[in-house]
Amino acid sequence: MEALSNKNKGKVLLRAEGLERKFGGLTAVADFSFELREGEILGLIGPNGAGKSTTFNLISGFMPPTSGSLSFLDQNITSKNATHISRMGLIRTFQHESLLSEMSVADNIIIATTHRLKSQAARLEKMQETAKLTGLEDHLEVMAGSLPHGLQRMLSIAIALAAEPKVLCLDEPLTGLQGAEVGAALDLFEMIRSELGITILLVEHNMRAVMRICDRILVLNHGRLLAAGTPEEVSQNQLVIEAYLGHKK
Amino acid sequence: MLKDNLGLTLCILIALASIGFALFSGDPYYVQVVIWVFTNAVLAVTLRFVLLIGELNIATAAFFGIGAYTTAVASTIMDWTFFASLLAAPVIAGIISALFGWITLRTKGPYFLLISFAFTEIVRLFYTKTEALGGNSGMIGMFPPMALNDYFPAIAVTILAAILFGLYAAERSNLGRVFKAIQNNEDIPRSVGLNVIGLKILCFVIASATVGLAGGVHAYTNSVIAPADFTYFVAVLALAYVKIGGEGHIAGPIIGATILTLAGQFLHSFGPYENIFYGAIIIGALLLVPGGIVGLGARFKTGKFMGRAER
Numbered sequence: 436m437e438a439l440s441n442k443n444k445g446k447v448l449l450r451a452e453g454l455e456r457k458f459g460g461l462t463a464v465a466d467f468s469f470e471l472r473e474g475e476i477l478g479l480i481g482p483n484g485a486g487k488s489t490t491f492n493l494i495s496g497f498m499p500p501t502s503g504s505l506s507f508l509d510q511n512i513t514s515k516n517a518t519h520i521s522r523m524g525l526i527r528t529f530q531h532e533s534l535l536s537e538m539s540v541a542d543n544i545i546i547a548t549t550h551r552l553k554s555q556a557a558r559l560e561k562m563q564e565t566a567k568l569t570g571l572e573d574h575l576e577v578m579a580g581s582l583p584h585g586l587q588r589m590l591s592i593a594i595a596l597a598a599e600p601k602v603l604c605l606d607e608p609l610t611g612l613q614g615a616e617v618g619a620a621l622d623l624f625e626m627i628r629s630e631l632g633i634t635i636l637l638v639e640h641n642m643r644a645v646m647r648i649c650d651r652i653l654v655l656n657h658g659r660l661l662a663a664g665t666p667e668e669v670s671q672n673q674l675v676i677e678a679y680l681g682h683k684k
Numbered sequence: 685m686l687k688d689n690l691g692l693t694l695c696i697l698i699a700l701a702s703i704g705f706a707l708f709s710g711d712p713y714y715v716q717v718v719i720w721v722f723t724n725a726v727l728a729v730t731l732r733f734v735l736l737i738g739e740l741n742i743a744t745a746a747f748f749g750i751g752a753y754t755t756a757v758a759s760t761i762m763d764w765t766f767f768a769s770l771l772a773a774p775v776i777a778g779i780i781s782a783l784f785g786w787i788t789l790r791t792k793g794p795y796f797l798l799i800s801f802a803f804t805e806i807v808r809l810f811y812t813k814t815e816a817l818g819g820n821s822g823m824i825g826m827f828p829p830m831a832l833n834d835y836f837p838a839i840a841v842t843i844l845a846a847i848l849f850g851l852y853a854a855e856r857s858n859l860g861r862v863f864k865a866i867q868n869n870e871d872i873p874r875s876v877g878l879n880v881i882g883l884k885i886l887c888f889v890i891a892s893a894t895v896g897l898a899g900g901v902h903a904y905t906n907s908v909i910a911p912a913d914f915t916y917f918v919a920v921l922a923l924a925y926v927k928i929g930g931e932g933h934i935a936g937p938i939i940g941a942t943i944l945t946l947a948g949q950f951l952h953s954f955g956p957y958e959n960i961f962y963g964a965i966i967i968g969a970l971l972l973v974p975g976g977i978v979g980l981g982a983r984f985k986t987g988k989f990m991g992r993a994e995r
Contacts, residue, residue, distance in 0.1 A: 495875070522877040529875070535868040538861075543872075546865045549858060550877035558858070598876040 445473035448602055448634055449494065449525065454503035456489050456658075463489040464658045467503070471602065476628055476635040478649035478666075480642070482678060486658035487638045488530060491606050494636075495527040496520040508601070522550065524601030528608060530638075533591035536580030540571055543579050543590055547597035561597055569593040569623065585616040589623075596627070603627065604636045609644055617641065621648050646670060654678070691935065692852075699845040706837035715837045719905050721945045722844035723898055727918065728925035728937030729851050730895040735931065736860065737887045738867035739792065742919040743784070743800035746807045747777045747892040749914025751899025753811065756823040756909055761816075766829050770843075770900045777896025778889050785888040789881060804916045811911040822910030826903045840901045847894045852934050854890060863887050928969045930976020939977050 449471040456464040464486040471477050479487050492498035494505060496517035504513045512520050521527075535543045544562040552558045566572045569589045574582060579590055588608055595603055605624070609617050621644055627633050639645050645652060646666040654662040654675050662672045669675055702722070706715050727744060734741040751773035758769035788799045812820050828836040854860055865873050866880055874880045903909050921944070922937075929940025947965060951958045973980060 497871070497874075517874045518877060518879050521875055527875055529871060532869055532871070535865050535872055537868045538865060542861055542865075545858070546862060546873060546878075547876040549862055549873075555858065594872060594876065 448473050450506045452504045455501045457501045462658050467660055475650040478645045478652040479638045481655035485655040526595045526598045526600035527604035528591045528595050528606050530606040534579045539576050541575040544593050544597045547594045565593045565597045584611050602634045606638050609641045703838050703841050706841045719840050721942050724941035724945045725938045726844050726847050726898040727922040728941045730891040731922040732926050732937050733891040736863040737884050740797045741800050742916050743803050745914050745918035746804040748895050748899040751777045751896030752903040752909045755900035755903040756826050759826045773900030774893040774897040778893035781889050781892030785885040789884045801916055808911045824908045826907050828904055843901055924966045930978030933978045936976045936978040
């Protein structure tokens with residue numbers, strides 16, 4: 436708990452205040468406020484349709500909020516587009532269609548280096564370094580769409596890492612992974628945080644994994660913040676239990 | 685890599701042979717056919733270049749025409765020199781395409797296709813309604829300077845070949861890789877800090893400026909241009925060259941343009957039935973060789989020589 440409380444004292448990198456997104460008459464996210472602090476792994480969980488992916492789209496600039504405000508690195512990014520936000524260092528992955536399936540693994544990673552690195556030699560070096568980190572170094576010439584599912588997930592993370600993020604937003608990165616693959620992915624996330632110094636915002640359905648790796652967890656339900664706290668606090672929260680398992684009869 | 689180098693060497697040899705033929709052949713008709721082949725190859729390759737970002741650009745025909753009319757106006761009305769009037773073509777086509785792309789490339793797929801089709805027709809109607817541009821009759825009198833007259837066919841082929849090699853180099857560069865990434869899934873480049881709209885506009889401007897230059901060469905080659913030369917049908921034929929030759933490699937549209945342009949010369953002898961044969965060749969090729977001619981190698985390897993047409 437000591438280490439955790441120290442982490443919570445880190446500088447606020449991302450702040451959302453009163454975030455709201457409506458689709459016609461449907462409110463996908465409502466009055467959602469949170470802070471992401473430097474060096475932490477923050478989990479964002481909730482049942483299907485809770486508004487997790489919409490929240491990702493809002494903070495990464497892929498979708499503007501209906502109301503509320505967002506700031507990243509002390510700059511207001513509420514009305515900024517995805518290109519601007521990603522250039523500031525907030526990089527996201529995607530739940531579906533998370534890679535360039537008709538291009539090679541190497542090209543997928545090189546594309547992600549294009550904006551930051553201007554020389555081809557530097558891009559190639561970054562590509563090889565990232566591929567090694569994510570276990571893709573033996574698959575560089577393989578078409579991304581032909582990779583096994585587990586490696587496709589790794590590739591989507593490699594693409595994000597090659598863009599040199601300050602904050603990495605992972606959208607259900609463990610979906611479809613088998614037991615050993617989940618363990619390896621969690622080790623990778625821990626290494627990304629501890630050795631690369633990258634702060635992580637994680638949307639994930641695998642509760643065991645979320646409880647193991649996250650410092651804090653936010654629980655969304657019907658677009659609203661239901662609970663927030665450490666994994667222990669959240670796992671014992673009666674509202675969270677009811678949201679996931681339903682009311683006792 | 686070795687295969688690519690061999691292919692590139694072969695292409696350079698063909699280009700040099702064509703320039704030599706244009707210089708030394710005594711038969712103006714065959715020289716004209718060589719220039720037509722190269723012009724159609726540029727039309728097809730520029731159409732395919734915008735396909736790299738996933739958009740079918742009917743306005744290829746419009747920018748070909750804008751280049752031709754720019755050179756014609758610069759040459760006959762403003763009395764600009766030969767090279768200045770040629771250079772004006774890609775500059776004006778590039779500027780107009782930047783503005784057009786900035787407005788329209790926020791749309792995709794069928795929407796962009798329809799807008800580019802409408803733009804092509806609007807530009808053509810503008811020529812027909814503008815007396816200063818000769819109206820329906822078009823413009824006449826674009827001649828290279830006397831000193832260059834004998835060399836003009838070789839100059840034309842050199843410029844057109846240079847456009848083809850330039851577009852090949854652009855596609856092989858990191859920029860070409862980014863264009864393909866945008867076609868594949870534009871959310872990924874956007875998520876790693878690339879300005880997708882800006883890159884789409886850049887791709888569009890490169891294609892439009894180069895096809896504009898080809899239009900300028902066309903104005904000097906024919907000496908006469910008219911609105912009917914720049915209808916949407918020019919882009920439809922360019923698409924046929926791409927599909928018959930194959931979309932997978934830049935050589936595809938060049939091969940397609942060569943075959944169909946040469947077939948077109950032969951089919952002239954069928955008089956009013958020409959277009960029926962022409963259409964039959966296109967339909968037959970699309971049904972029997974779905975990946976185009978450059979896709980045949982891959983189909984032989986997989987043992988699927990004949991197959992259903994791909995979308």
